[in-house]
Amino acid sequence: MFAVMKTGGKQYRVAPGDTLEIEKLAAEAGETVQFNDVLMLGGSNPVVGAPFVEGAAVQAEVLGQIKGEKVIHFVRRRRKHSSKRTKGHRQQLTLVKVTEILEKGADSSGVKAAVGAGKAPRTAEANAPAKSAAATKSAPAKAAPAAGGDDLTKLSGVGPKLAEKLQSAGVTSFAQIAGWTEEDVAKMDEALSFKGRIEREGWVEQAKALAAEKE
Template sequence: MFAVLKTGGKQYKVQSGDILRVEKIAADAGEKVQFNEILMVGSTVGTPIVAGAAVQAEVIDQIKGEKVIHFVKRRRKHSSQRTKGHRQQLTLLKVTEILEKGADKTGVKTAVGAGSVDAGKPAAKAVAPKPAKGGDDLKKLSGVGPALEKKLHEAGVTTFAQIAAWTPEQVAAMDQKLSFKGRIEREGWIEQAKELAKG
């Protein structure tokens, strides 16, 4: 028996025992995950999904896809060219079971990745945590606007003292977490934060 499941904005036709590469799912190697957005099972076609159907799989590993080179060059614009590389984060799965009815969720993690939502529950609205009382105005830092300040608050950074105390490892982790790509060192946030924390 085969099933057609949807995850990460894509559809996959699977059978028990298939090895599958899908958009990254928040699960560790060895964990069992369950897909609830099933569009078709055998000859049963969903409207849009098949009620009660599920596909269970075991996570083999978190991997990266092939490197894709993106090159942009504008004609008649001297020195206007840009090369970017990208490797998509993927999850390697082994399909263990296709459940046509009575999908059991006990002990199995619901697979939620890019574009996937648990079919049984409405998508919860993301609520940004409010900055702690007495938090500093991080927009005083060079290059920080309202959007970037919100990201810093979500990461738990609300004061200049926190930024001033960052170690090189914490700077690298924050660069990676918030896709800053060297902005912290380039803009001199730590030095600015030290001055602002004093004043």
Template sequence: MNAASQAGPKDAEERKGRRPMFAVLKTGGKQYKVQSGDVLRVEKLAADAGETVQFNEILMIGSQVGMPTVAGAAVQAEVIDQIKGDKVIHYVKRRRKHSSQRRKGHRQQLTLLRVTDLLETGGDKTGVKAAIGAGSVSGAAVAAAAPKAAAPKAAAPTAEPKSEAPAAAAAPAGDDLKKLTGVGPAMEKKMHEVGIKSFAQIAGWTPEQVIAMDNRLGLKGKIEKEGWVEQAKTLAKG
């Protein structure tokens, strides 16, 4: 194999006496001047090694200068690997008030690319995946739009039968409910509001009704603890 067959596209352009075409693309808030065959490191992209991505924000390509970008122009590149940059040491020392110091390191996540093609026109019709930053809002939207396996639907919870509060049977004349242990004027008024006005009503409560009324009045087990049902049976007899 001769040297001419091993030469890249940039060398072929130089042999023909022409300057190789270059482009200026923008990604990750930075601008890069690239030619076909260049290897560059950019802010991490949402792409895997071996994928081809396309940069559509081209500020300049060949003799065309964008205002601010060149319509239809694009730069395509192959993802070589996802890497980390060199460690940067950040050191802060505060003396005046706090007398503290802090030292930490950071390695930026990057994507290693090889430029494969520069397109002056037709970039919007190639169908190649757009180069999107991994941490950008657009990148999150792309990930969210990816098809996912449908999760099995959970069975609807069976509604538990609720214990109904005791029916408020109307009493011809209300009893003095304050005779029950722990019942004051405020609690008596509250019991009247829910329809409990006589000892006979309380004496007829079932255990389920005791729990339901206890929850309704917010008594936290006081009905059973104070023995209201037994007291009501005695008081109802007069």
């Protein structure tokens, strides 16, 4: 008897005693694993699955974790000063030996299912419906006002990062900005590399108005 099974996105025709190199499994040497995706059972009474044969499975012993032959990836780009790149890769594989083919009763065999090393169990979050691109677009984070300070992002052109820079420089309230002189503005421009933004955006005038609203 033989079976056609599927694992790691590939199909294999196997019989008891066959040794296979397949994509890496989450299993240790000496363990017995069971492949439940059987597409066909061959022999005197062949059975073809739709897509899998119900109750059928292939059991195998894990002989060890190995690496495949080195694959050389060579890229030569045209019209770019003949640039080239050579990259080697060795695929992680698992060596298994087929021990038994079950025609039925795979569910009650008690042998753990073969699971790829790269597969993680689905969580509740992973099972949740995918959100649309618009819904997942995160809104820009707001810089938290300093304790006892004002929300500096209300000033034109001030985002969370700029608000953090101002707070780091000791500027935490509209009243402070409203009281800036031309010399203060020039010093702040130079200290924080604002390059004339304070005058362009009219922060002093805006700060006066916002400070007045608080009173």
